[in-house]
Amino acid sequence: MCKPITPVCLVAFILAWPIKAFTQNCPQVQSCPTSIIAVCDESGNDQVFWNAPSFTWHPGLQNADLPEGATDLSLTVKDTCPGVLNIKYALFLDLDGDNLPESVVTSDNTFPGGRMLFGNAFTPGYTGTDTIIFDNRLMPDSMKFRFALQTENISGTVHARLRWNTDGNPVSYVLPRLPEGRHRIMWTVEKNGVAQQFCEYLFRVKDCLPPLIECLSGWSAIIPASDTLTLSVGEFVQFAADNITPNALLQFSMRRAGSGAGFPLDAFGQPVTQLSFTCADQGFQNLEIWVRDLAGNTTSCEAGFTLYDFEGNCVEVVDPVVCATTVFVNYDTIQQVRYTLETLSEPGLPPYQLAVTPLPNGCVELPDFSQYPIIEVAVKPHKNDHPLNGVSTFDLVLINRHIIGLQLFNKTWKYLAADANKSGTLTTLDIIELRKLILGVYDSLPNCPSWKFVIADCSLDSLNPFNSACPASLVFDPEYMPGEMNFLGIKTGDVNGNAVPDSLAAPPEDREPATLLFPDQRLAAGEIVDLPIRLSQPAAWIACQWALQWDPELLAFETLQPGALPGVDEDALAEPQPGLLTFSWFDTESRWLLPGEPLLTLRFRALKPVHLQETLQWRPSALRPEAYTADGASIPLQIGFTETPFTTAENTVFPPQPNPTNGAARFPFHRSEPGTARLDLYDVRGNAVYQTEQTGAAGNDALELPAETGIPAGVYAWRVQVGQTTKTGRLVRL
Secondary structure (H helix, E strand, O other): OOOOHHHHHHHHHHHHOOOOOOOOOOEEEEEOOOOOOOEEEOOOOOEEOOEEEOOOOOOOOEEEEEEEHHHEEEEEEEOOOOOEEEEEEEEEEEEOOOOEEEEEEEOOOOOOOOOEEOOOOOOOOHHHOOEEEEEEOOOHHHHHHHEEEEEEEEEEEEEEEEEEEEEOOOOOOOOOOOEOOEEEEEEEEEEEEEEEEEEEEEEEEEEEEEEEEEOOOEEEEOOOOOOOOEEEHHEEEEEEEEEOHHHHEEEEEEEEEOOOOOOOEOOOEEEEEEEEEEEEHHEEEEEEHHHEEEOOOEEEEEEEEEEEOOOOOOOOOOOOOEEEEOOOOOOOOOOOOOOEEEEEEOOOOOOOOOOOEEEEOOEEOOOOHOOOEEEEEEEEEOOOOOOOOOOHHHHHHHHHHHHOOOOOOOOOHHHHHHOOOOOOOHHHHHHHHHHHHHHHHOOOOOOOOOOOEEEEEOOOOOOOOHOOOOOOEEEEEEHOOOEEEEEEEEEOOOOOOOOOOOOOOOOOOOOOOEEEEOOOOEOOOOOOOEEEEEEOEEEEEEEEEEEEEEOOOOOOEEEEEEOOOOOOOHHHHHEOOOOOEEEEEEEEEEEEEOOOOOOOEEEEOOOEEEEEHOOOOOOOOOOOOOEEEOOEEEEEEEEEEEEOOOOOOOOEOOOOOOOOOOOOOEEEEEOOOOOOEEEEEOOOOOOEEEEOOOEOOOOEEEEOOOHHHHOOOEEEEEEEEEEOOOEEEEEEEE
């Protein structure tokens, strides 16, 4: 509660004034608005109305001339009871723009035409205060407008309307033109001189007519030397006008067409009055030009212009750059390539020794040749480090399959990658050279660099790539050299394209590791022991490799004995230094390996008392321990030790591989004697969906679930019976 009444309290009181209607049965108000009435004005401002300086004031226009609009305010009353009906109004107007209706016009006012009281909303009986002229037309007072009440009774329904008329013609009523702003009106319905009902509501007279705007379009602009052209919104406005807001107070904004909606505002809520254009914007530019009046009404038009670079300010000065990228799918830039420059000087002058400048992206920048009397330059890339990058035993599988005609190379660059002895042919000698590199016999290939390079715009002969005339250096005249020169790099020995051009980091492991089991034994000095290496789980491998290390003062390697890995011979193993044994095995087809059988056996002699688990371990820096499936997937290998090695004296059934599967699956088993093995597959309802049976000799074998069975995805129960041994489990088919 505010005491005493102050202007601030009056503002709060008026703004919170209830919109209400008190009703009785008779007379009865037919309709009383329950929300603010919006009066939409689309007319212009007439200076002769509501222009009383020092009293009237419009904060937006910053002058005393208030815009006005025709306003229809009325009340309908149903009167079916006897007596005299009288309807009155009190019109509260805000004339000074502070959102506080300070002036009141009542229906029983007796002021001459064109006049009313100002500031009487807070006086008893709405009397006193100053008189102002709201109708300034140059005519007698009898012809000026005054506020009036027009009533009409039709069969007991009375229509009361707030109107203007004149003293000279009191029966001619027109809609009053009330000033724009927030106002209110209170209707009082009396019967026999006693107030029976009230209807009071707020209304707002508002400019609703959007401004007019015409845009300039079809002109051209030139990019300046600064590479940035800034244009103002006014440069695109040909004409703009509004019914109320003068041009000086109109707000203009702009945006690129289609980049937003509504009147454009920047991050601070202000109109966007400038846009910048650079070389990237060359060509036609379509813009939206917007205008907004003081009432918030907006309009837009489209403007277009064409941005040209007539003066060549956008021509990029390209420094001569040389890059080498891989021939693989991604064409990544190869890092740490060394480039040599061979120059041919003018007659009688010696060649110049010039160097390149490395760039952060792995390319190099050539020097400025203009200051030297050079007539020809040859650029040649070199890279002979990290020869094992991308090279593994699986590459030997692919090269071997190509040589024997089982799976030919599908890319020309693979021929050049597989030629490890630089003979211009592919033979088993290339496999031998690469195997020596893998096993650590070689630190690098003796006859071939780690990377080979050809110019990028040369097409390799797919029929005979070794006879292709693709040079390894790029020769040019310094006066006409291109801005960028590219080479393609081929990693020697890497035919599956997994060499990393910018790092030696191993590729991420995306499969669970497989475990190679070693016997966990303690040896006395001088004791000789055979160590069979077995798998902990069934696997299907086409190749594997590892480097095993130990303390050379504790153990000495003696010999290798072949096992389940076919074709293992002395070439598969190397001891590049004491305490390090490297192994690389591959075959032409995938081999199914079971836990019960030794992959191979290593014989060691103890030099001192030793616990094997404490000295045997991988050395990944020498050779990554991993195996490979027929599709080229790598499986990391880890070492495990066991005191009770797995034996296969009885029938044994192993879990299916792979599981889950999106194709075929194998159910490996060991049969202790000749006999029959059977596979049954059931769905979740117990219905048999697949059966197969086979008879064979004692040893390792597998039952096959083909990929082409038509069995849908789901979870299935399997049962494998080998002789009198039965094992069950679940198989997930994706």
